[in-house]
Amino acid sequence: MNDLPQQLANGLLLGALYGLIAIGYTMVYGIVQLINFAHGEIFMIGGFGALTAFLWLPEGTSLALALPLMILFAVVCSVLVGVGAERFAYRPLRGGPRLAPLITAIGLSIALQQAIWAWYPDATKSRTFPEFTGPRLDFGAFSIERGDLFLLIAAPVCMIALGLFVSKTRSGRAMQATSQDPDTAKLMGINTDRIIVMAFAIGAAFAAIAAIAHGLRYGEVNFKMGFIAGLKAFTAAVLGGIGNIYGAMIGGVVLGLAESMATAYIENVPGFASFGGGAWKDVWAFVLLILVLLLRPQGLLGERVADRA
Amino acid sequence: MTALLEVEDLRVAYGKIEAVKGISFKVEAGEVVTLIGTNGAGKTTTLRTLSGLLKPAGGKIFFDGQPLNGVGAHKIVAMGLAHSPEGRRIFPRLTILENLLLGAFLRRDAAGIDKDVQRAYELFPILGERSKQAAGTLSGGEQQMLAMGRALMSRPKLLMLDEPSMGLSPIMMQKIMETIQELKSQGTTILLVEQNAQAALSLANHGHVMEVGKIVLSGTGQELLHDESVRKAYLGED
Numbered sequence: 001m002n003d004l005p006q007q008l009a010n011g012l013l014l015g016a017l018y019g020l021i022a023i024g025y026t027m028v029y030g031i032v033q034l035i036n037f038a039h040g041e042i043f044m045i046g047g048f049g050a051l052t053a054f055l056w057l058p059e060g061t062s063l064a065l066a067l068p069l070m071i072l073f074a075v076v077c078s079v080l081v082g083v084g085a086e087r088f089a090y091r092p093l094r095g096g097p098r099l100a101p102l103i104t105a106i107g108l109s110i111a112l113q114q115a116i117w118a119w120y121p122d123a124t125k126s127r128t129f130p131e132f133t134g135p136r137l138d139f140g141a142f143s144i145e146r147g148d149l150f151l152l153i154a155a156p157v158c159m160i161a162l163g164l165f166v167s168k169t170r171s172g173r174a175m176q177a178t179s180q181d182p183d184t185a186k187l188m189g190i191n192t193d194r195i196i197v198m199a200f201a202i203g204a205a206f207a208a209i210a211a212i213a214h215g216l217r218y219g220e221v222n223f224k225m226g227f228i229a230g231l232k233a234f235t236a237a238v239l240g241g242i243g244n245i246y247g248a249m250i251g252g253v254v255l256g257l258a259e260s261m262a263t264a265y266i267e268n269v270p271g272f273a274s275f276g277g278g279a280w281k282d283v284w285a286f287v288l289l290i291l292v293l294l295l296r297p298q299g300l301l302g303e304r305v306a307d308r309a
Numbered sequence: 310m311t312a313l314l315e316v317e318d319l320r321v322a323y324g325k326i327e328a329v330k331g332i333s334f335k336v337e338a339g340e341v342v343t344l345i346g347t348n349g350a351g352k353t354t355t356l357r358t359l360s361g362l363l364k365p366a367g368g369k370i371f372f373d374g375q376p377l378n379g380v381g382a383h384k385i386v387a388m389g390l391a392h393s394p395e396g397r398r399i400f401p402r403l404t405i406l407e408n409l410l411l412g413a414f415l416r417r418d419a420a421g422i423d424k425d426v427q428r429a430y431e432l433f434p435i436l437g438e439r440s441k442q443a444a445g446t447l448s449g450g451e452q453q454m455l456a457m458g459r460a461l462m463s464r465p466k467l468l469m470l471d472e473p474s475m476g477l478s479p480i481m482m483q484k485i486m487e488t489i490q491e492l493k494s495q496g497t498t499i500l501l502v503e504q505n506a507q508a509a510l511s512l513a514n515h516g517h518v519m520e521v522g523k524i525v526l527s528g529t530g531q532e533l534l535h536d537e538s539v540r541k542a543y544l545g546e547d
Binding site for chain 2: 170173174176177181183184185186187188189191192215282
């Protein structure tokens with residue numbers, strides 16, 4: 001078991017990635033009670049945005065220098081798609097039956113995948129994403145890929161910034177008020193339409209950052225990468241308690257750790273010898289989701305819905 | 310001189326069902342006007358339309374000389390109309406102080422906001438004692454105090470209170486009514502919706518009785534309080 005620190009590190013990194021994407025699901029759900037199933041594709045578009053920015057730069061530009069521009073362009077692409085989806089796909093359906101925006105979200109998800117597949121050059125197969133080359137960074141008990149350094153820095157920075165924004169700023173308080181009671185928030189003078197746009201934008205920006213981390217980690221982007229990553233992040237959001245941003249972070253980390261632990265160690269459990277290894281990792285993630293839904297449907301940090309006196 | 314609030318032939322419908330069927334009334338600056346009536350008479354619908362949460366199907370609303378038809382709820386607050394909604398609707402997971410500050414969301418004068426928070430604490434000392442506590446942990450009466458304090462934080466020209474005494478103990482109800490009396494004596498203009506007709510009419514300058522979407526009787530508070538049909542229908546006398 002002396003590779004435990006390494007497995008913990010792997011799990012934490014994976015969890016940070018899930019957590020970043022999960023923020024988008026949970027913020028949008030918290031404010032408009034919509035599961036934005038197109039969020040995985042907003043993540044994917046960020047990956048292609050970053051790749052596009054990298055390919056624009058003259059050949060031989062170092063990745064570290066290119067990174068700021070890649071982040072900027074990825075965030076712009078994802079936010080435009082996210083905010084556009086809210087404005088043109090979801091807002092016209094607001095106040096209608098709950099199923100309508102949900103179906104729209106699934107439709108939008110397929111449409112965005114197909115749009116990249118059809119129109120992005122050579123996107124019918126995976127496109128190579130630039131990687132940091134060089135030996136792994138050794139921390140003694142464990143080591144990480146150089147590319148994961150981005151995730152290691154970006155995830156906590158984003159999460160702390162979001163926590164401060166929501167709890168300390170005027171807009172953040174307006175966002176909390178809107179999520180707790182939208183009608184009453186309007187009575188306070190809060191423009192709730194703007195708050196909804198803000199929630200979509202923040203979620204999309206975090207997804208774009210996550211997409212770069214994902215690209216650096218796996219060395220490629222493709223038009224379907226949003227599907228499984230989105231599903232995992234959605235699982236993380238539900239696990240933590242959907243609607244709660246701290247829940248999304250914790251849910252991501254728990255899911256990441258569970259996945260890496262199960263992958264590494266479950267074969268040692270009597271009777272589970274043939275379930276070890278990476279091929280089963282998605283199964284463990286979703287088993288965990290099912291367990292949480294059965295035993296604690298409101299999620300780890302979720303609150304019971306009836307908290308209004 | 311025109312009244313602070315003028316409502317002319319206001320109609321509000323939920324789908325095809327008309328909840329408010331053409332009502333007209335005025336609120337003059339400095340007075341307390343009450344709408345009384347049974348459940349479903351359209352009182353809450355009227356207030357929600359005035360504050361912009363519902364769109365009128367017909368009629369006109371003028372506030373402070375400006376038409377309110379078609380203005381978004383968040384802009385109506387800015388014009389000086391505050392609404393303390395039915396059921397209190399405080400933000401349960403925010404603290405008491407945060408709730409109060411949200412009442413002043415559109416104001417930028419930090420010093421003035423501080424002063425008004427202190428004023429709310431003077432009006433309702435319990436709010437000051439528990440300022441850092443989540444609002445959802447307050448009792449019903451305390452939540453009502455918070456809702457009223459929050460509505461006052463926008464320094465409104467007109468304060469609309471929807472059923473402030475609903476579900477409260479007699480002692481708490483009396484305390485709330487005393488506070489409304491105090492606000493009145495300070496010159497606050499109030500539009501009060503109440504099921505407790507006795508209490509509401511006792512402190513109102515004018516009252517209107519609503520029945521199934523219409524105003525069926527209007528008069529001064531005292532007139533209505535002594536009107537035989539009102540006494541029978543709303544004050545529980547035979």
